[in-house]
Amino acid sequence: MEKFIVKGEVRLNGSIRCSGAKNATLPIMAATLLCSGLCIIHNVPQLKDIKVMQDILSLFGVTIKREASTLIMDTSNIRVSDIPEHLMREMRASIFLMGPLLGRFKKVRLSYPGGCAIGPRPIDLHLKALTRIGAKVRESFGYIEAEAEKLVGNEIHFDFPSVGATENAMMAAVLAEGTTMIRNAAREPEITDLQNFLNKMGARIKGAGTDTITIEGVSRLNPAEHQIIPDRIEAGTFLLAGAMTRGDVTIENISPDFLFSVTNKIQEIGADITLGPNFIRIKADEIRATDVKTLPHPGFPTDLQAPILSLLSIAKGTSIVTETIFENRFKHVDELTRMGAKIKVEGRSAIVRGVANLTGAVVAATDLRAGGALVLAALAAEGISEIENVHYIDRGYEHFERKLQSLGADILRCQ
Numbered sequence: 447m448e449k450f451i452v453k454g455e456v457r458l459n460g461s462i463r464c465s466g467a468k469n470a471t472l473p474i475m476a477a478t479l480l481c482s483g484l485c486i487i488h489n490v491p492q493l494k495d496i497k498v499m500q501d502i503l504s505l506f507g508v509t510i511k512r513e514a515s516t517l518i519m520d521t522s523n524i525r526v527s528d529i530p531e532h533l534m535r536e537m538r539a540s541i542f543l544m545g546p547l548l549g550r551f552k553k554v555r556l557s558y559p560g561g562c563a564i565g566p567r568p569i570d571l572h573l574k575a576l577t578r579i580g581a582k583v584r585e586s587f588g589y590i591e592a593e594a595e596k597l598v599g600n601e602i603h604f605d606f607p608s609v610g611a612t613e614n615a616m617m618a619a620v621l622a623e624g625t626t627m628i629r630n631a632a633r634e635p636e637i638t639d640l641q642n643f644l645n646k647m648g649a650r651i652k653g654a655g656t657d658t659i660t661i662e663g664v665s666r667l668n669p670a671e672h673q674i675i676p677d678r679i680e681a682g683t684f685l686l687a688g689a690m691t692r693g694d695v696t697i698e699n700i701s702p703d704f705l706f707s708v709t710n711k712i713q714e715i716g717a718d719i720t721l722g723p724n725f726i727r728i729k730a731d732e733i734r735a736t737d738v739k740t741l742p743h744p745g746f747p748t749d750l751q752a753p754i755l756s757l758l759s760i761a762k763g764t765s766i767v768t769e770t771i772f773e774n775r776f777k778h779v780d781e782l783t784r785m786g787a788k789i790k791v792e793g794r795s796a797i798v799r800g801v802a803n804l805t806g807a808v809v810a811a812t813d814l815r816a817g818g819a820l821v822l823a824a825l826a827a828e829g830i831s832e833i834e835n836v837h838y839i840d841r842g843y844e845h846f847e848r849k850l851q852s853l854g855a856d857i858l859r860c861q
């Protein structure tokens with residue numbers, strides 16, 4: 447198992463280029479199953495989750511070639527297939543296969559998706575949405591089967607704006623007869639990216655980015671070429687790394703619009719933020735405590751809760767971080783405590799008493815963003831830290847240590 451060795455207390459300095467967004471790429475890759483022909487997807491990050499999606503799609507007869515950050519995906523010879531349970535379990539995003547397969551073949555059978563252990567992650571909203579447009583869903587022996595003679599547009603109202611359920615509903619409804627309206631839809635930028643890709647394929651979707659999405663069904667979709675949006679979570683993590691090390695870091699190739707909730711928070715705690723048309727720069731010195739509550743977009747993203755908790759652990763004063771999206775997303779707290787952080791979890795909140803210094807320790811990533819958060823803590827800590835379970839970090843941060851090294855960090859990957 448690989449680990450990172452980090453020597454802390456180096457101020458990060460310089461600029462990095464933001465990679466393409468994992469959470470936009472995964473549903474878009476799944477959406478290529480909706481057409482027959484050659485789709486070209488640019489700005490695809492090299493990540494473990496993307497490789498798993500490639501493996502799953504190749505079972506369906508999709509041939510995929512990577513040229514640098516471009517995927518050339520040929521869906522001309524798709525066949526229906528089962529997805530082995532071990533691949534479904536690899537990541538949450540395997541559930542994205544459901545919408546497109548149902549849309550295209552009117553039938554899908556798969557087991558429950560896996561993914562990071564950050565609390566229960568039911569798929570009831572996905573299934574309800576598919577049922578609303580005519581699918582009959584059966585769940586038995588750990589498998590879900592959905593089929594429909596035809597899919598028919600309808601109103602879907604989500605009790606909660608689930609990102610994945612909104613995306614699955616969009617991908618199933620594009621080939622339905624008539625119009626589907628999704629209310630209380632999630633508003634994340636990745637949903638707008640999916641809408642843009644599907645529309646390039648010939649879909650008629652509008653409203654992504656708002657809480658109401660309208661999909662006028664069409665009879666077929668064509669292959670398309672698309673550029674994935676930048677990864678706002680990666681950008682946010684590097685901004686927080688800049689603040690954590692009292693550094694001066696510029697993230698290039700990122701639209702500040704994606705990150706207002708994060709840049710506002712960072713300003714609130716005393717760092718200087720410069721927003722450009724296509725970049726964000728952070729300069730930080732002393733950091734003050736603040737309260738943070740995760741919310742669906744445009745609120746503060748849950749995927750940056752762990753990284754900002756690391757930062758607040760060395761802020762001046764006491765902060766309260768409340769996680770409202772996932773029930774069990776504070777596993778990094780025990781590890782941060784080993785590094786000298788003073789954090790107490792009470793229900794859905796973490797009370798963080800800022801300390802002057804963290805100290806290096808051997809810690810283990812418990813999930814993707816928890817792993818990112820521990821690296822951030824190690825960058826600021828006195829002495830040397832070892833971060834185990836790097837495979838979680840590789841799920842979602844492209845060339846993480848290389849990018850940090852380019853900013854001056856002393857970080858090495860080893861066995």
Ligand SMILES: CC(=O)N[C@H]1[C@@H](OP(=O)(O)OP(=O)(O)OC[C@H]2O[C@@H](n3ccc(=O)[nH]c3=O)[C@H](O)[C@@H]2O)O[C@H](CO)[C@@H](O)[C@@H]1O
Binds near residue numbers: 539568748
């Ligand atoms: C691949 C991907 O894009 N992952 C992101 C996506 O995950 P994901 O799509 O899984 O997140 P959701 O928005 O669906 O989940 C949010 C909340 O809704 C609940 N829920 C969801 C679906 C459902 O059928 N029933 C239900 O109760 C979940 O348990 C969770 O408490 O959005 C999350 C919230 O921004 C991010 O943290 C993940 O990085």
Ligand SMILES: C=C(OP(=O)(O)O)C(=O)O
Binds near residue numbers: 469539562564814
């Ligand atoms: C939780 C995440 O991803 P997933 O939904 O794929 O588990 C994440 O990207 O932080």
